[in-house]
Amino acid sequence: MRRIVPTIFPALLLIGGLCHGQSLGEAARQTRKQKQKDSTAAKRVITTDDLSPSPDPKLIPDPKKDVPKPLPYKTVGTAGFTPEDWTRSIKAQKDWIAHLQAAAEKLKTLRKVDMNKVATDPAERNFWEERTDLEQLASEIPEQQKKLKEAQDDARKAGMPVAVWDPQ
Numbered sequence: 751m752r753r754i755v756p757t758i759f760p761a762l763l764l765i766g767g768l769c770h771g772q773s774l775g776e777a778a779r780q781t782r783k784q785k786q787k788d789s790t791a792a793k794r795v796i797t798t799d800d801l802s803p804s805p806d807p808k809l810i811p812d813p814k815k816d817v818p819k820p821l822p823y824k825t826v827g828t829a830g831f832t833p834e835d836w837t838r839s840i841k842a843q844k845d846w847i848a849h850l851q852a853a854a855e856k857l858k859t860l861r862k863v864d865m866n867k868v869a870t871d872p873a874e875r876n877f878w879e880e881r882t883d884l885e886q887l888a889s890e891i892p893e894q895q896k897k898l899k900e901a902q903d904d905a906r907k908a909g910m911p912v913a914v915w916d917p918q
Contacts, residue, residue: 833914836905841917843898847891854888857881 831839863881867874905915 831905831908833910836901836908836910836914837917840898840901840905840915843894843901844917847894847898850887850891850894853884854891857884857888860884 860877860881863878864874865878868878869875902915
């Protein structure tokens with residue numbers, strides 16, 4: 751009997767404490783009253799005039815396609831270029847060409863796209879989109895190499911040393 755008393759007494763206190771709390775029914779009544787008070791406010795109907803027009807999906811930037819490109823040196827103006835500016839500009843152009851060449855190399859290793867599955871298989875569609883992006887990047891290589899050559903020629907004409915117009 752002495753063992754039972756120490757375990758029963760805390761249990762009775764616990765049950766008594768639970769009974770003293772708010773019942774589920776009382777809580778539901780209070781919630782209902784609160785909702786009735788809140789619903790007395792005027793309700794507003796939202797129309798299409800209240801909503802802003804959705805943006806054109808073509809104007810939303812695609813993170814896959816928006817790879818940062820170097821700033822063309824012609825748009826900056828080369829009149830006040832220091833040797834460091836020339837080096838930075840030419841190095842950025844070389845890095846961009848290296849990025850494009852890496853995309854072209856990756857394109858060579860990819861399998862062909864099954865055009866019959868592109869419309870129905872999401873994985874094949876993603877693969878097709880990635881391949882299309884890589885093809886677009888690879889097609890830019892000749893144009894970017896031409897820009898690099900022009901920048902190097904302009905730096906050479908500006909009297910810059912070889913280390914400036916052909917940075918490693």
